[in-house]
Amino acid sequence: MSEETYTTNLDSCNPSDCASCTANCSSAGGSSQGSIPKVPNPTIKLTLDDDSVLECAVLTTFPVEGFGEYIALVPLNKDGKNTDGETYLFRYAEEGNTPVVSNIEREDEYMAAAEAFHDFIANLKSEEELAAETEE
Template identity: 30%
Template structure:
């Protein structure tokens, strides 16, 4: 798998009709210049690295990236090492499983995929 760095725009999405939920979203620009909008599920640290979990708006598969803050801009990096990805996925489930239950969404391990785009 090759390293995929993605540029993105950060904005706030207010799709909820009731006005009581606020979701951060990012737009990922992929290598083929296509864009996907993703809801930010959350960020977490593991083994002195930062990770971000994203849920594409029109998909149920969670994307997890390593990220770095470069002068106020996020740089997303694909997790290339399989053992690291498994450890990060387990940490994601421990931290976020059930967080979205209020919105009738729950994430299963098969919903996590390595981004190979």
């Protein structure tokens, strides 16, 4: 697993709540801005270098121009929570219906993914903005 992490704090919810959240994630943004998967308990299990398993909540997948597709994951404790707000970024692909997550090895690639994820978070719409759009 990559030692590099990107920390964020969503304005309307805490990323650590994603795995146990029962909301429809409307506070995470509309489809034009990207969205957090709208499925119950979106999680993925990572096998670490020491063969231990780490369960993570899936925040989103997102493209990075010139590099490919990436995934943002929040590591969860045994209670399904994340108390420190850490977010892990990995390369993401699918082989058939199976997700494939791999480390980002190059610093320039990691920095591009971190910037794209930061932009994604910065462009998420608040619940008030989404409600205003619905009323229009």
